[in-house]
Amino acid sequence: MSRYPTLRACGYELDRTIGTGGFGKVKLATHTLTGEKVAIKIMDKTKLGKDLPRVKLEISALKNLSHPNICKLYQVIETESHCYVVMEYCSGGELFDHIVEKSRLSEMESRMFFRQIISAVSYLHDSGYAHRDLKPENVLLDREQNLKIIDFGLCAKPQGGMDSLLLTSCGSPTYAAPELIQGVKYHGSEVDIWSMGVILYALLCGCLPFESDNIDELFKKILRGKYIEPGWLSSGSKRLLRRMLCVDPLKRIRISELINDPWVRLGFGCPPSTKTHDIDRCKDMECLEAISQHFDIDKEIIWSRLSKWKYDCETATYLLLLNKKKNGSPLVLKKKEVPNQ
Numbered sequence: 001m002s003r004y005p006t007l008r009a010c011g012y013e014l015d016r017t018i019g020t021g022g023f024g025k026v027k028l029a030t031h032t033l034t035g036e037k038v039a040i041k042i043m044d045k046t047k048l049g050k051d052l053p054r055v056k057l058e059i060s061a062l063k064n065l066s067h068p069n070i071c072k073l074y075q076v077i078e079t080e081s082h083c084y085v086v087m088e089y090c091s092g093g094e095l096f097d098h099i100v101e102k103s104r105l106s107e108m109e110s111r112m113f114f115r116q117i118i119s120a121v122s123y124l125h126d127s128g129y130a131h132r133d134l135k136p137e138n139v140l141l142d143r144e145q146n147l148k149i150i151d152f153g154l155c156a157k158p159q160g161g162m163d164s165l166l167l168t169s170c171g172s173p174t175y176a177a178p179e180l181i182q183g184v185k186y187h188g189s190e191v192d193i194w195s196m197g198v199i200l201y202a203l204l205c206g207c208l209p210f211e212s213d214n215i216d217e218l219f220k221k222i223l224r225g226k227y228i229e230p231g232w233l234s235s236g237s238k239r240l241l242r243r244m245l246c247v248d249p250l251k252r253i254r255i256s257e258l259i260n261d262p263w264v265r266l267g268f269g270c271p272p273s274t275k276t277h278d279i280d281r282c283k284d285m286e287c288l289e290a291i292s293q294h295f296d297i298d299k300e301i302i303w304s305r306l307s308k309w310k311y312d313c314e315t316a317t318y319l320l321l322l323n324k325k326k327n328g329s330p331l332v333l334k335k336k337e338v339p340n341q
């Protein structure tokens with residue numbers, strides 16, 4: 001008997017656990033109707049305690065965000081005891097493991113990944129959010145090695161917009177900006193730029209710019225902002241790293257300059273894309289047709305319900321059909337197996 005009957009009842013066949021964290025666990029699953037694979041974050045609400053607000057924050061952020069480099073939310077299922085968050089399947093695993101596997105990445109492969117991070121973070125900031133916990137462990141890859149940012153449990157949507165200051169000290173110290181660990185007021189966008197600098201260093205060097213087993217030592221290194229520049233770094237990458245890992249947030253490169261940085265554009269001839277990607281919010285008639293035929297409900301009635309974006313089973317079916325269409329798979333929905341009488 002399945003341990004999670006709710007998920008089975010909502011049309012998911014569970015597979016193995018692929019990740020566990022403070023929040024709970026992440027299990028692979030298949031969405032029965034479309035046959036698409038998903039990742040389901042399973043959280044026991046009675047055990048979440050003070051972390052429950054983080055889960056709510058992540059869910060509300062993900063409901064407002066739609067970008068090819070941000071891990072998609074498909075459905076939220078809540079019961080008395082559990083919260084299930086159905087997410088995009090990222091079979092390429094963590095960027096961190098990819099770097100470790102290759103010890104370090106070439107300048108062009110680093111640039112290919114880094115441009116996707118710039119695209120996602122630029123969209124995030126334009127949407128009024130700061131992630132505040134950017135690190136290679138929170139960057140996954142899909143099977144085509146497209147990058148997907150996860151874990152918006154520490155993100156902030158400052159009341160007064162992205163120019164207003166934040167104070168909460170959060171995130172992982174190794175990737176945290178000097179102003180954040182000093183506990184002074186900071187801009188979310190500026191701390192994200194610093195963390196992106198640490199990620200770029202990890203991509204190019206295969207290690208971290210500031211490391212120590214002793215937290216005080218680590219803080220001193222971050223506040224000094226001095227790090228080793230390995231001999232293989234090009235002058236363009238060294239210059240960019242210095243502009244990102246700049247201790248003074250006022251002198252740190254801004255996202256608008258980062259997009260046009262020569263190192264970022266090298267070989268592409270253009271800046272990373274920054275326009276919002278609401279492709280998932282568009283009305284796709286083929287997907288609507290498939291749902292309409294399967295449930296024998298008028299397309300306009302289906303769309304009137306879908307366009308409320310309730311992240312229920314209908315939203316999940318529609319978004320997963322869009323996925324199938326993007327991957328060139330046929331838009332068919334599986335008939336529910338009628339249990340033999």
Ligand SMILES: O=C(Nc1ccc2c(c1)CCNCC2)c1ccc(-c2cn[nH]c2)cc1OCc1ccccc1
Pocket residue numbers: 018019020021026028038039041071087088089090091092093094137140150151
């Ligand atoms: O699809 C996900 N992961 C995933 C799927 C398939 C495979 C692998 C990995 C690698 C292991 N070999 C099997 C292939 C996957 C998708 C979303 C999320 C997710 C989205 N918000 N929060 C988590 C987490 C996922 O992962 C588990 C995990 C990865 C890194 C930190 C923690 C957990």
